Amino acid sequence: MEKIPILRMGDFLLVTIQVDMHDRLAMALQEDLTQMISVTEAHGVLIDISSLEIVDSFIGRMLGNIAAMSRVLDAHTVVVGMQPAVAITLVELGLSLPGVRTALNVDAGMELLRSSVNGSRESNDGSIH
Amino acid sequence: MTVVSTESVPVKSEPDVVAVRRRVREISAQLGFSLVDQTKVVTAASELARNTIIHGGGGKLQLEALNGPRVGLRLIFADSGPGIPDIELALRDGFTTGSGLGLGLGGSKRLVNEFDILSRPGEGTRVTITRWK
Numbered sequence: 001m002e003k004i005p006i007l008r009m010g011d012f013l014l015v016t017i018q019v020d021m022h023d024r025l026a027m028a029l030q031e032d033l034t035q036m037i038s039v040t041e042a043h044g045v046l047i048d049i050s051s052l053e054i055v056d057s058f059i060g061r062m063l064g065n066i067a068a069m070s071r072v073l074d075a076h077t078v079v080v081g082m083q084p085a086v087a088i089t090l091v092e093l094g095l096s097l098p099g100v101r102t103a104l105n106v107d108a109g110m111e112l113l114r115s116s117v118n119g120s121r122e123s124n125d126g127s128i129h
Numbered sequence: 130m131t132v133v134s135t136e137s138v139p140v141k142s143e144p145d146v147v148a149v150r151r152r153v154r155e156i157s158a159q160l161g162f163s164l165v166d167q168t169k170v171v172t173a174a175s176e177l178a179r180n181t182i183i184h185g186g187g188g189k190l191q192l193e194a195l196n197g198p199r200v201g202l203r204l205i206f207a208d209s210g211p212g213i214p215d216i217e218l219a220l221r222d223g224f225t226t227g228s229g230l231g232l233g234l235g236g237s238k239r240l241v242n243e244f245d246i247l248s249r250p251g252e253g254t255r256v257t258i259t260r261w262k
Contacts, residue, residue: 020147020150020151021147022143022144022146022147023143023146023179024143053154053168053171054150054168054171054172054175055172056172056175056176056179057176057233057236058175058179083168084165085164085165085167085168086168088165088168088169089165089168089169089172089240090172092169092236092239092240093172093176093236093237093239093240094222094235094236094239095236
């Protein structure tokens, strides 16, 4: 079966969605990613959706689920690269992706992940809150 | 109003949702829709195709390219499933009988210019949407 590759880069996992996902593939990604976070003890997940031409309620829900599940597993998620037409449509559809952090591109997303991970480490130490 | 072309696409199983998205994208691009309008009508079609499969037990989509005086795309999703007992309720955001977010019907209504739904319990559902260029 078709699968969306998950790359490991240091402390982070990277996913680039490049195909028009059918629902089962989206569900599989959700499961694979949670599994990978647990196995690799990654602290951050970056999902690049710049190739996605639409985000409907199903894919939106999947992104929300991934963010929530990774949070429970002590990892942060940032979704990057949403096309402007997709953003306009998503909001009109009624989805504002609550709980999902976004950045305009991969660089900005990596920066956001690094600062989130460092931030939560510091507050875990109790040194800075 | 003139229907310049019409075609029918099966909406029976999950991979058909992807095929519907692709075909609606192609036709709306051919009709000269802006990228935002293409994205809106493809997203609406994706939601309705999934509804047809999950709630209607599968059905079909009829695509009609419209011209004269206005250019537009009309999509008719029809199934012979159990029907929707309370359409007002089904259109409300957050209402769901399935596992979705309950944005499918109300959300897709917001993405198009015209929206019509016809449903009788036991006889199926027909949702017609039109997006003008």
